[in-house]
Structure formats: structure tokens, C-alpha cells
Amino acid sequence: MVQTELIPPPLKKGDKIAITCPAKKLPAPMTDAVKLLQSWGLEVVLGETVDASFHQFAGDDEMRARDMQRFIDDDSIKAIIAARGGYGTVRMIDRVDFFLLCSTPQMAGWFQRYHHIAHPPFR
8 A cells, every 4th residue: 555645734824723631731831832833823723632731641631532522613724733632532433533634634633743752644
């Protein structure tokens, strides 16, 4: 089977990007990162998991899956950034429907290429 690398279009000023935490909770607020992204002209949407806490995770499995699904389903989101990945992603990944992401190559490219939480359908 020949695999084709998905190359997403570059982000541009005015594009909306999402930040979610599919696994471990953040140790500190993302204020500086958000300011940097905004200084590049990007509209940043924070998921509810960015400030959530459930044991060591950024919310329970259902919340993290719901947050990811919300951004996958939103066609105005041009990129999804995982603020923090890890084992918690495995706990919730089967609750996420990746069909729309797989059918939108530019989004799948951004999701896959720039963080380590890529799910096997994108490899």
C-alpha cells in the first residue's frame, strides 16, 4: 500500500485554530502561547479541557473526547493543537469519530503532522 503524505495549506491571518488537551492536564495556563498565536493573526479557540482537571487528566475521558469531537466537527477550525498529549489520549480515542477529519485532507494534515497524538488512520 502506498501512503501519501498529507500536506496542509499554510495557516494564514484570520484562520481559526483550536487548542485542546486530549490527555494530561496542563501544569500552567497557556497565556503566553495563546498571545503568540494571536500575534500571528490567528483566532484561537480554547477547548473546555484546557482548564479542566480530573486526577492527572484534563477532564474525564468523555469530556476530552467531546472536546476533540467538537473541533473535528467544526469546519471553521483550520488546525487542532494538542496542548498536551500522552496516555490519556488512548483512553478516549475510541469515542472520537474521525470520519470528517479523514475526509478533509488539509485538516488531517495539520492534525497529524505537528503533534504526537496522531491516530493510525492518518498514517
